[in-house]
Each structure stands twice: as C-alpha cells, then as structure tokens.
Amino acid sequence: MPELPEVETVRRGVQAQVVGRRITAVEVGRERTVRRTSRQALIDGLTGATILAANRRGKYLLCPLDTGDELMVHLRMSGRLLVAAAGTPRPAHTHVVMHLSGSPRQELWFVDPRTFGEVVVFDPANVDVELPELARLGVDPIADGLTRTQLATLLAGRRRLLKPLLLDQHVVAGVGNIYADESLHRARLRHDRLADSLTSREVGRLRDAVVSVLTEAVEAGGSTLTDTQYVDIEGGQGWFQVHHRVYDRAGQRCITCGKADIQRVMMGGRSTCFCPRCQH
Ligand SMILES: [Zn+2]
Structure with missing residues (x-):
C-alpha cells in the first residue's frame, strides 16, 4: 500500500508535469472510484479547470483548482496515477481519465485494480463535511515537520x-x-x-x-x-x-x-x- 514516500513521489511528478495545465475532458469508468460523490460530480468539477498546485497531507494528494475546488486522489491499496501520451492504449482497471491541455497531448490516468482508491473534487471550505477524515488528519512528519x-x-x-x-x-x-x-x-x-x-x-x-x-x-x-x-x-x-x-x-x-x-x-x-x- 502506498504510504507517505510513495504519495510524495507521485506528488512531485504531478507538480513537474501536470500543474498549470487545464483538464479539457474527463472520462469515468468504474463508479466505485468516485463513490463519495458521483461520476457526474467529478466530470462537472474537473472539466475546464486548471490544476494550480500539487500538495500532500499524509497519504492524500491534493490539487487546488482555479475554480476554488480541490481535486483529491487517494491511492489506497493499489491505485496508480499515470501520465501518458493521448491515444496510448490504456491498461486494464483505468477508472478515470483526465485529458490535459497543452502539447504534447497527454492524459492523466487513475488506474486501480483493487478499486479501494478514490478520486474526488471537494470544496476546501467545506472539508469537515465533504472529507471529514482529511480534516482530522494528524501531523505529517515531512510536510509539517515533527519535533x-x-x-x-x-x-x-x-x-x-x-x-x-x-x-x-x-x-x-x-x-x-x-x-x-x-x-x-x-x-x-x-x-x-x-x-x-x-x-x-x-x-x-x-x-x-x-x-x-x-x-x-x-x-x-x-x-x-x-x-x-x-x-x-x-x-x-x-x-x-x-x-x-x-x-x-x-x-x-x-x-x-x-x-x-x-x-x-x-x-x-x-x-x-x-x-x-x-x-x-
Ligand atoms: Zn538485529
């Protein structure tokens, strides 16, 4: 199961390759990945939004969007976030695809064989209701420092x-x-x-x-x-x-x-x- 170092590595990749790009279209396959809200909520929340930053708290990857909402990705047991050239054959268990603006044309995939992972768009002002466990998270030894x-x-x-x-x-x-x-x-x-x-x-x-x-x-x-x-x-x-x-x-x-x-x-x-x- 990915822990802090693995999620931090993914965050650095998103920071280098995805931040600053706009999501032009979204496809959602398996609904279990978006179980906290819905397929339509994810599509509506992401389409046309630009990813402003890539942050992390604990095992949560958090990307503020220019709409004021945030994209949250949790890999849980077997989730993977992958950047690939548009048109590349997608692996089995690709549950969410975000088409990215800019050149070369690329896509951001959420692939998750065991389907415990999650992709959510939430309002950070309403985090206690929409993602209560994120609001109650303890000290992150790297992001916050731990004395x-x-x-x-x-x-x-x-x-x-x-x-x-x-x-x-x-x-x-x-x-x-x-x-x-x-x-x-x-x-x-x-x-x-x-x-x-x-x-x-x-x-x-x-x-x-x-x-x-x-x-x-x-x-x-x-x-x-x-x-x-x-x-x-x-x-x-x-x-x-x-x-x-x-x-x-x-x-x-x-x-x-x-x-x-x-x-x-x-x-x-x-x-x-x-x-x-x-x-x-
Ligand atoms: Zn020993």
Missing part, C-alpha cells in the same frame, strides 16, 4: 501500543506498515511498547527515525514491492525496498546486528517484522 516535543505530546498519557499508534492517521499522517516497522527498528524500539512508557531519549530516537526513514524513502522514490503495483507517474519503480532492514524480511538474518533472525508477528490483523535483539 521531539510534538511527538512527546502525542505519546504522553496514551495507554496504546506504539505501532498501532504510529499507524493511526489521526496521530501521525502518512506512516503505514512498511515505514512503521522500519522506523521502530531504526529507533531500536519494540512495536508492543506502551506509548507512554517511552523515556524522553527514546521519544527522541523515534522522532529522528521516523523523519530520517521517510526522508530517505522519498529520496529513493518510495518502495516498490513484488506484491504491490506502486509506480511513479511515469511508471518508474521506487528503490527504497533495497534498504528495508526488517519489513518483509522474516526469517532472514538482521542486517543491523548480524546476530538474530527477523521475526514476524501478527498484530491487529497486520504483520509486524522486527529484530528481537536490536528491538528489546
């Missing part, structure tokens, strides 16, 4: 396990399973520590680990795993997966200590990978 003091405040008094807390988008926005496991490993903290049991040194290590892991992953263009279809807007793969130390490495020797094997446990229906020696 040690802020993280200490977020963890204080929380009788919750550390990893589910990191995955809670209302607390920290953009971190998913890959980057939670990698950040906890780098911070030498177990996933099942109680959030309010961390010393201030440990909070500092966790803050530094979250920010550095996410920053390095953005520089690497995100992680493209064998079982997911994440690519950037030109179809290129990320390569941060070669730097993963625990995620998807269960049973393999820990690269950090070289003395223990990575373990995998299930927690709330999701897998967690960690080194029992480095993270104790």
Whole structure:
C-alpha cells in the first residue's frame, strides 16, 4: 500500500508535469472510484479547470483548482496515477481519465485494480463535511515537520501500543506498515511498547527515525514491492525496498546486528517484522 514516500513521489511528478495545465475532458469508468460523490460530480468539477498546485497531507494528494475546488486522489491499496501520451492504449482497471491541455497531448490516468482508491473534487471550505477524515488528519512528519516535543505530546498519557499508534492517521499522517516497522527498528524500539512508557531519549530516537526513514524513502522514490503495483507517474519503480532492514524480511538474518533472525508477528490483523535483539 502506498504510504507517505510513495504519495510524495507521485506528488512531485504531478507538480513537474501536470500543474498549470487545464483538464479539457474527463472520462469515468468504474463508479466505485468516485463513490463519495458521483461520476457526474467529478466530470462537472474537473472539466475546464486548471490544476494550480500539487500538495500532500499524509497519504492524500491534493490539487487546488482555479475554480476554488480541490481535486483529491487517494491511492489506497493499489491505485496508480499515470501520465501518458493521448491515444496510448490504456491498461486494464483505468477508472478515470483526465485529458490535459497543452502539447504534447497527454492524459492523466487513475488506474486501480483493487478499486479501494478514490478520486474526488471537494470544496476546501467545506472539508469537515465533504472529507471529514482529511480534516482530522494528524501531523505529517515531512510536510509539517515533527519535533521531539510534538511527538512527546502525542505519546504522553496514551495507554496504546506504539505501532498501532504510529499507524493511526489521526496521530501521525502518512506512516503505514512498511515505514512503521522500519522506523521502530531504526529507533531500536519494540512495536508492543506502551506509548507512554517511552523515556524522553527514546521519544527522541523515534522522532529522528521516523523523519530520517521517510526522508530517505522519498529520496529513493518510495518502495516498490513484488506484491504491490506502486509506480511513479511515469511508471518508474521506487528503490527504497533495497534498504528495508526488517519489513518483509522474516526469517532472514538482521542486517543491523548480524546476530538474530527477523521475526514476524501478527498484530491487529497486520504483520509486524522486527529484530528481537536490536528491538528489546
Ligand atoms: Zn538485529
């Protein structure tokens, strides 16, 4: 599932190639992609609009339009946003096509085999009603910055396990399973520590680990795993997966200590990978 670094990579692609262009026509195939509103609402909201910017909060890609509305794209499990020359054969599961002004003639595709993703046009003045979860999003460690003091405040008094807390988008926005496991490993903290049991040194290590892991992953263009279809807007793969130390490495020797094997446990229906020696 695309997380902050993957969505940030897509955002940079949109910034470079799509911002400033007008959407001349819109096609919507599968209605599930526009389930929050409707096919007609998306067509009416986008046709003739110019994309003014490409922003991101957590895993949400947000593009202000010259109409005053904003385009929101959420990739969820398997969504991809791709720029292609007009007339190029479209891949299966292309649910939304935006025709772009300018030369060369290009289209912006939303492709999503598993159809959990969403494309929405909303009024930012009415975000609490139209996209309530966006209004309640937590701190984005890259877009907002995350200080040690802020993280200490977020963890204080929380009788919750550390990893589910990191995955809670209302607390920290953009971190998913890959980057939670990698950040906890780098911070030498177990996933099942109680959030309010961390010393201030440990909070500092966790803050530094979250920010550095996410920053390095953005520089690497995100992680493209064998079982997911994440690519950037030109179809290129990320390569941060070669730097993963625990995620998807269960049973393999820990690269950090070289003395223990990575373990995998299930927690709330999701897998967690960690080194029992480095993270104790
Ligand atoms: Zn280790």
